[in-house]
Amino acid sequence: MLNVRQPSLELQMDDEAVIATNDDASECKRGAVQLGYWEDRYVTQFIKTSHRRAPEINRGYYARVKGVERFIHKFLERAGDKAQIINLGAGFDTLYWRLKDQEVRLSSFVEIDFPSVTSRKCYFIKRNKQLLQRIHEKDQEVKLSPTDLHAGPYHCIGVDLRNIGELENKLHQAEINFSHPTLFISECVLVYIENDCVNRLLTWIQTKFPSALFVVYEMCNMNDTFGHVMLENMRARGCTLAGISSCKSLETQRQRFEENNWTGSKSWDMVEIYKSIPNDERERIEKLEFLDEQELLVQLFQHYCVCIGWVGNQFSDCDLD
Numbered sequence: 001m002l003n004v005r006q007p008s009l010e011l012q013m014d015d016e017a018v019i020a021t022n023d024d025a026s027e028c029k030r031g032a033v034q035l036g037y038w039e040d041r042y043v044t045q046f047i048k049t050s051h052r053r054a055p056e057i058n059r060g061y062y063a064r065v066k067g068v069e070r071f072i073h074k075f076l077e078r079a080g081d082k083a084q085i086i087n088l089g090a091g092f093d094t095l096y097w098r099l100k101d102q103e104v105r106l107s108s109f110v111e112i113d114f115p116s117v118t119s120r121k122c123y124f125i126k127r128n129k130q131l132l133q134r135i136h137e138k139d140q141e142v143k144l145s146p147t148d149l150h151a152g153p154y155h156c157i158g159v160d161l162r163n164i165g166e167l168e169n170k171l172h173q174a175e176i177n178f179s180h181p182t183l184f185i186s187e188c189v190l191v192y193i194e195n196d197c198v199n200r201l202l203t204w205i206q207t208k209f210p211s212a213l214f215v216v217y218e219m220c221n222m223n224d225t226f227g228h229v230m231l232e233n234m235r236a237r238g239c240t241l242a243g244i245s246s247c248k249s250l251e252t253q254r255q256r257f258e259e260n261n262w263t264g265s266k267s268w269d270m271v272e273i274y275k276s277i278p279n280d281e282r283e284r285i286e287k288l289e290f291l292d293e294q295e296l297l298v299q300l301f302q303h304y305c306v307c308i309g310w311v312g313n314q315f316s317d318c319d320l321d
């Protein structure tokens with residue numbers, strides 16, 4: 001165990017605003033799915049409402065989901081049947097169920113969020129036949145507590161990511177094998193966490209997992225006027241964005257992997273990610289909604305990115321193509 005100062009375990013006032021970002025992300029995803037941007041027959045099981053968002057927002061979510069998925073599949077191609085996925089700040093993400101539909105086999109899939117989020121997720125799962133069926137492996141018992149759920153390879157656990165001691169403890173309960181190839185995902189999560197806590201998390205992963213890939217989806221280029229307006233809008237919702245300094249550029253996104261001794265890292269803004277989506281797919285979604293002007297979409301894409309970091313050599317050839 002790393003000998004480090006642990007932050008207070010009390011939920012801070014700002015945490016409530018951070019937790020609320022999950023409802024917003026889930027609503028946006030639900031809305032885009034309903035318009036036909038991508039398929040997800042599970043998102044409506046977790047979130048019942050969605051307001052119509054601007055076409056730029058829907059396209060942004062589409063690129064986000066496709067960008068992260070790209071690296072999930074690259075990981076799976078390389079990791080084999082010992083693959084483990086740990087989704088940090090998973091919220092109501094439905095990836096486990098979507099991978100199940102594709103018959104992807106994993107040795108472990110863990111979702112982590114604040115206990116107040118996982119308790120809602122566990123509640124939805126246990127009351128929903130469609131969700132439950134997919135996590136119920138034959139003969140395997142479903143273990144439930146108010147905030148955690150364990151069912152075969154699927155685990156949903158409530159823990160504050162700033163508390164490494166408890167995180168490690170809960171990952172042991174989820175029977176994570178630290179020597180298996182492991183994918184970490186954090187989609188719009190690290191920006192809400194203080195830099196020293198993110199550094200501690202990255203160092204801990206790097207020392208514990210000899211073969212790991214980390215996929216981050218987050219903001220970048222936040223130092224210009226457009227970035228400042230985005231930040232003001234987010235702050236107006238009560239989030240202080242404690243980790244924003246790593247979102248200055250593509251370079252600062254990569255730096256935190258390098259500074260925490262990861263083997264390598266790469267990053268792309270969403271303009272590049274969007275362009276890398278096959279033409280026919282892009283043409284299909286571009287017909288779904290009329291976009292008044294491209295300029296705003298391009299600016300949005302310039303301010304979000306995918307950054308990957310890896311430990312060991314198993315994932316060092318992961319690239320955009």
Ligand SMILES: C[S@@+](CC[C@H](N)C(=O)[O-])C[C@H]1O[C@@H](n2cnc3c(N)ncnc32)[C@H](O)[C@@H]1O
Pocket residue numbers: 018019020021022025026088089090091092093112113114117159160161162186187188189192193
């Ligand atoms: C914007 S939401 C994104 C949810 C999901 N990753 C997605 O993309 O749909 C951010 C999530 O990170 C979680 N989160 C932020 N800080 C966290 C922390 N310190 N510990 C656990 N979860 C955290 C929030 O509760 C929330 O569910």
